[in-house]
Amino acid sequence: QLQLQESGPGLVQPSETLSLTCTLSGGSITSRNYYWGWIRQPPGKGLEWIGSIFYRGSTYDNPSLKSRVTISVDTSKNQFSLTVTSVTAADTAVYYCARHEYSSGPTWFDAWGQGTLVTVSS
Amino acid sequence: DIVMTQSPDSLAVSLGERATINCKSSQSVFYSSNNKNYLAWYQQKPGQPPKLLIYWASSRESGVPDRFSGSGSVTDFTLTISSLQAEDVAVYYCQQYYRTPPTFGQGTKLEIK
Numbered sequence: 001q002l003q004l005q006e007s008g009p010g011l012v013q014p015s016e017t018l019s020l021t022c023t024l025s026g027g028s029i030t031s032r033n034y035y036w037g038w039i040r041q042p043p044g045k046g047l048e049w050i051g052s053i054f055y056r057g058s059t060y061d062n063p064s065l066k067s068r069v070t071i072s073v074d075t076s077k078n079q080f081s082l083t084v085t086s087v088t089a090a091d092t093a094v095y096y097c098a099r100h101e102y103s104s105g106p107t108w109f110d111a112w113g114q115g116t117l118v119t120v121s122s
Numbered sequence: 123d124i125v126m127t128q129s130p131d132s133l134a135v136s137l138g139e140r141a142t143i144n145c146k147s148s149q150s151v152f153y154s155s156n157n158k159n160y161l162a163w164y165q166q167k168p169g170q171p172p173k174l175l176i177y178w179a180s181s182r183e184s185g186v187p188d189r190f191s192g193s194g195s196v197t198d199f200t201l202t203i204s205s206l207q208a209e210d211v212a213v214y215y216c217q218q219y220y221r222t223p224p225t226f227g228q229g230t231k232l233e234i235k
Contacts (some may be wrong), residue, residue, distance in 0.1 A: 046226055046229050047217075048226070063223070064123075096171050106222060106224045107162075109164075109172070114170075
């Protein structure tokens, strides 16, 4: 059964760069049917899609974050990663990695990591 | 972006009773070429990631109890729990995937009365 696990620092300084990695187990990131995405949830708030990547490197990004976000994939490690530059307190959130099918764009998210809380604070 | 608005924000229902959660999209999420509504529903329990319940507005994900059902079309959708169980206490979200970026509703908190 597919499992996704986020990893990375739980505390990031304001104006610095947030970096997270999602590692897959029980499945391959090179599956041709799926994209791999990042979604975040500020404490006590709703869900925001950040962006997604296909194993060949093509990406879809949320325009609201696009200029600060980079999503990359490492097929040799069965991982994909997220970086967000110039973070502020507004980037404090639980960050989830998730899987979705592709149909002219992202679809529903049918597998999720447990999430990792990233706090932006000095 | 398509704005998803859920109602109510919170809901208290007695065990065994029906729970109904509504979701309205700011524009149509129905694609006439394939006759599909690009809408999903999720359940999120405290400290857990969201869990997919419904996609294509009414298709139940594998393993989801049949007391959960989705309905609606175009801009107005409903998630119904036919007989509320204690384990259904959670926050429920709708999500559209008709246009990128996919967007979520603000969530509806479901509690036991």
